[in-house]
Amino acid sequence: MLKARALPKVLQNLRLPAAAAPLFIVSCPDLVIAQCKAGIIGSFPALNARDEPGGPVMLEVWLKRITEELDRYNQHNPDRPAAPFAVNQIVHRSNERLERDIDICTRWKVPVWITSMGARVEVNEAAHSCGGIALHDVINNTYAKKAIAKGADGLIAVAAGAGGHGGPQSPFALVREIREWFDGPLLLAGAVSTGEALLAARVLGADLGYIGSPFVAMDEADADPAYKEMMVKGGAEEVMTSALFTGHPGNYLRDSVRRAGLDPDNLPKDWDASVMPDDSPLPKAWREIWGAGHGIGAVKSVGPAAEVVDRIESEYRAAIERMRAEIC
Structure with missing residues (x-):
């Protein structure tokens, strides 16, 4: 395995070696700001900033608010500045806003760009x-x-158990194969919902953990209260995988499928997966069919996003001490 190089400055000096995953529809300025102030990289999908007819360009509005509020926070907290933030760009050809959103993010000097659905x-x-x-x-x-060949600086390994469009591979295999040739920034997604899981991700060779599901249930998240309630009540067995709703395998809450009037154990078989989601007569993924990862068992209550970071940090430090005691 290659020796890991020093991380880019923007990924250094975080409270925890972690980034919050961009949650489609759910992530919003309130959540991103809370995540950054708590000391981990906060993020949101650019497409979450939806324009209203005749209204302002909401991505501009969001970036202005996030940038200015974090700047003010840093001026008042020079000894414990906020972590940087990230914007997720869906680079699939179906994203008609991509060129415009790239220009906006460039103007606002977004420090971390996360790209999905193509390099x-x-x-x-x-x-x-x-x-x-x-x-x-x-x-x-x-x-x-392919991503590194096209100029990406780092990778987010989306392994089995990740919410939304999670990958099928074990994190043990995926991280190992990547680390055999790549020594740059590597994040790991897939049930990284506890401090123990974060430490395990580091041991495998990831530089940062990628945390998604726990933030859905937080006060600052723009999620339906029923969605938050399902996250609190659910465990890994409540998560199902289906390609029905978007044409790509995704992990969803079984109860949200039932709530939408479908039987999660007997989903339609004759839907044309080539039909884009907006044209589908089925309930809409993310808005009606809610994503979740296998780590939702760690979500015990609704509360401030900072409490998630506090909990994971406490578990992470305790896990390090347990391992140190056993090994030494």
Whole structure:
């Protein structure tokens, strides 16, 4: 295995070696700001900032608020500054906003760019042009190599158990294969909901854990109260995998499928997966069919996002001490 290199400055000096995953529809400025102030990288999908007819460009509004509020916080807390934030760009050809959103993020000098659904040279170049870094979602080693070849600075290994469009591979296999040739920034997604899981991700070779599901249930998240309640009540066995709703395998809460009037154990078999989600007569993924990862058993209550970070930090430090005691 290659010796890990020093991380880019933007990924250093975090309270915890962790980033919050961008949650479609759920992540919003309140949540991102809370995550950053708590000491981990906060993030949101650019497409969450939805424009209203005749209204302002909401991505501009969101970036202005996040940037200015974090700047004010840092001025008042020079000894414990906020972590940087990230914006997720869906680079699939179906994203008609991509070019516009790239220009906006470049202007606002977004420090961390997360790209999904395809690797694009021009997006990575835009990130670099404003001093940012680009991290790309991958579910296997082949996609990882393609992303780095196209100029990504780092990778997010989306392993089995991740919420939303989780990958099928074990994190043990996926991280190992990537680390055989890549010594740059590597994040691991897939049930990283506890401090023990975060430490395990580091032991495997990841630089940071990628935390998603616990933040759905937080006060600052823009999630339906019923969604938050399901996250609190659920465990890994309540998560099902289906490609029905988007044409790509995704992990969803079984109760949300039932709530939408479908039987999770007997889903339709004759839906044309080539039909884009907006054209489907089925309930809409993310808005009606709610994503979740296998780590939801760690979600015990609704509360401030900072409490998630506090809990994971406490568990992480305790796990390090247990391992140190056993090994030494």
